[in-house]
Amino acid sequence: MYDITIIGAGISGCSLAYELSKYDLKVCVVEAENDVAVKTTKANSAILHAGYDPKPGSLNARLNVEGSHLAKEICRKLDIPRKQLGSLVVAFSEEDIKTVEELYDRGVKNNVPDIQIISKEEVLEMEPHLNQEIYGALYAPSAAVVNPWEYAIAMAEVAIQNGVTFYFNQTVEGITKKGDDFEVKTNLETINTKYVINAAGVHADSIHEMVAEPTFKMKPCRGEYYLLDLEETDTVHHIVFQCPTKVGKGILVAPTTHGNIIVGPNATNISEDIVNTGQDTANTTLGLNDVAEGARKSVPTINLANSIRNFSGIRANTDREDFIIEEVIPNFYDVAGIKSPGLTAAPANSLYLIELMKEKGLVLNEKEDYIDKRRRIHFNQASIEEKQQLIQENPDYGRIICRCENITEADIRESLHQTLPAQSVDGVKRRTIAGMGRCQGGFCGPRVVEIIADELNISPLEVDLDRLNSHILVSQSKEVL
Template identity: 40%
Template sequence: MDYDVLIIGAGIVGAAIARQLCRYQLRVALLDKEADVSFGTSKANSGIVHAGFHEKPGSLKAKVCVRGNLLYGQWAEELEFPFRRCGILTIATDEEQAHQIEAMYRHGVQNNVPYMQILSGERVMEMEPNLTPDVREAVYAPTGGIVEPYEMIFAIVENACQNGVSLLTNTKVDAIEPLPEGLRVMSGSRELTARFVVNAAGLYADEISRLAGAEEFTIIPRKGEEYLLDKRAGSLVKTVIFPIPTKKSKGILVIPTVDGTLMLGPTATEVEDKEDRATTTEGLQYILEHVRPMVPGIQLKDIITSFVGLRPTIAGDDFYIARSQKVPALIQAAGIQSPGLTSAPAIAEMVKDILLQAGLALVESPTYNPRRVGAKKIRYLKTDEIDRLIQDNPAYARVVCRCERISEAEIIQAVRAGHTTLDGVKFATRAGMGRCQGGFCTFRVMEIICRETGMSYDEITKRGGESWVVSGHLG
């Protein structure tokens, strides 16, 4: 066998499983059809680390959400990705909603969510003075938090690879065949064999299961539009603001980000196309109609960009994490929608336990290192700290992205780490995420990619595949 465990899907769940397994003496591969990790559903995640009171008591979601939330502090400290426990407020603005607040609080107590409180409207307004004065009361969960999902995934995968995991991008699974003691996975002319395969393929988990001859289920994409505001609006709220949830979703939210902006969304519309990432005028209007009654100061002019995430929903509305009954070498990790980002560290523990019960020997690696040193980012540093960096590396003195204060040194580090698409560099560094959305820095980033890799301009893509930026040469 080429590998002991082959993980299909390098989103947050696949990445977390890879990191969980890299501490053992195993041959592990993490495979994805995209040009970089986190390029599927995970990149468009809202970045909320949920507390766990939204989840149905007794559900698998509730169990792994609360456990995953608990693990976040340790993972962020070890891997040096930005994480802030800013807290979550779910607000009620009338008597009927206030009754639901009490029910949500009881859910949280049943799910063992710590430190929850029901706050009066007056107390809520003291915490968040820019909310509507119509707030009657709220559930407050201080353990809720925020991360940048792609930055977190990059950190997780980097640490996993440092500990021996093989990363295989641009590797689409075409077929899966049974072997006497494992599975053969085929991608084009390439064949990979593994004793166990983990199906963490997100939107395509149903198709992977079908290729393997395993359980039949259907992933239904649920489209969520999100809108990002300029940093000047970032001080409107400090906590994540939730409305009372609906049966379909947790509602339209106002979400602070770790880099000081605000996000609005997401919508929740079931679609057929698993690649439908188009935002709509109707979606924007719907979001504004729902967030302005909560935070009246939100203005249309502050929106700088929009994007879509597709949740991989499954019948039963709970996660599907189990060893396949039909194909024992396949471990299913499917239907991972919200709160999947929060739950990922706990899902990884669960998959590890399933593999152990299936007979995989887990021997601790003596060389395992849980720590990863993050890149130095000048936007977080004091002037004297930046001066010291510049003395060692003058590339820190050259600011490429002025909106977000990203230095040439940071972009070089990202490219040398393997992020050679514009989106890969953007997610690793934030170059191109500011007010001008790459209008001034895109060519400079391309210039650095060419210089560092030897690629030509017409080989550079936005996000892999045929998403070329330059279509040809003139003259």
């Protein structure tokens, strides 16, 4: 019997697991995929928003600003890449200036620190490659970028260190109320639990409807992106937004924690019928053209020919404007509609829900031996002396496998045995960034497959690209011949 079962291991589920692991509770997380953060969390803009955009008084507003503050400390403690770059919302007309003024007023009401409206000259001094016809901008120095999947992995690993169990490749097929408790039936087993937290992202409505009548409807929305080569690092040095519209925050141009430039997203509503079919995250010519046009409005000289990858992600939008964090029936809670600024707000969302559960009777006793730290070896960031020492201790550090990012054989092998080990080539990529450089795994990919097969003592034919059974290789060439 578990005290709490969390459904979904995106940023919301991982953050909840992390916060709940601080207490004497038996907690598990049920995830349909073979890893954490493989849906919306891995494919977004990676922004920790300052908090001037949400409507004052909303949960979005309160939890955005609080989450941004909490993220800074969590990233420091758990060794998660984060860069506080500051953001600019650029105005291209007098009408946009009015929007900037409205955002400034919202930011003040939402307690966003140090925001200010700056002149055209000040903006262009900060970002000389921006459109020279701009009128000014809102500057929010507290905005940051984070590695989103590393953020989720780190919190999940700390949760595991403190006793939380993760069940992967398990799809929830039904939830039955049994007295005061629940039976959560998956494709593999039945889990008995006192509380259920629905953090299932785009599937949150389906999970909700297993126990209650509908109170919201999912309206999934696809956003498409360009990721540019490191040659474009100097394009911008801040997170550059356009004025927001009803469908989103507009096309952004921003640095990532790794130094690349990310461009996007657009916003295209999609049918729930195509979610998880492969079509949901497909890139389209029309969508990428929209992104390119929007990016050139902000940065006319941006070189999209230096794109090393296009990708898209799904926003878990609903027909309700605000976050949905509430009790549905006794001891069953929704954490749904966690669209932007969901990545930013995740830790604050978790604390908000835990406090709500406490008010409803959840007993919370803090652990005395809680482990709240995580450290990783970053060979590619080490000094010459540190690298020599690592190679002396483990010669595998002396073999560079991913030349684009300077990732070693030791990095890859260790990712297969860390607290939350990689299960696939993309799982290795999310933990080590092997394959994220200019060649996108063109050179190192085959070698990574070999290392995974060797380290796990399996056939190369069994190595997955990402999801379970997404085998890269289908047979040996000699067999085909």
